[in-house]
Amino acid sequence: MRYLYCPKCGTKLIGKAAGDNGDVPFCTSCNRYWFDRFSCCVIVLVANEYNELAMIRQYRLSERYWTYVAGFITPGETAEEAARREVKEELGLEPDRLEYGGTYWFSDHEQLMHGFIGFTRKKDFVLSSEVNEAEWVPASEALSKMFPARPGNTLQPLFHKYEEIRAQKS
Ligand SMILES: [Zn+2]
Structure with missing residues (x-):
């Protein structure tokens, strides 16, 4: 978003040259x-020791497709802290380990998504009111349940990152 005021x-802002950035408001x-x-x-793929992924459904986004935990980073927080907070808030889980999964530009909403992969023991979920449903989904079924792949969608790239990490560990 470009500021006008x-x-x-x-x-009302004017355009003014700012070094290599060209004209900036x-x-x-x-x-x-x-x-x-x-x-x-942040967007966090949470996986357990049985190669199952914590997938959620939020009817305000879709009644059909499943996604991972995600949320805004708040000022003063690191991306890692936000990832842990969102997993705790939405699923009631505390990952034993977090791995960075890279950044993804989500153009629909002008959001820079910091991807993470969180590893935890299998436990029951304690859902926040923002989440309508959560399930432990076998990794082999995850791709068919999530939002379809398209440019800017973070779900598939993060899933492939998870598979890479698993392949390196075995
Ligand atoms: Zn001013």
């Missing part, structure tokens, strides 16, 4: 640049 004082009252903004989010 200063979020602090409301002045600038507030002449506050004397500062307002670079384009986007949200930073």
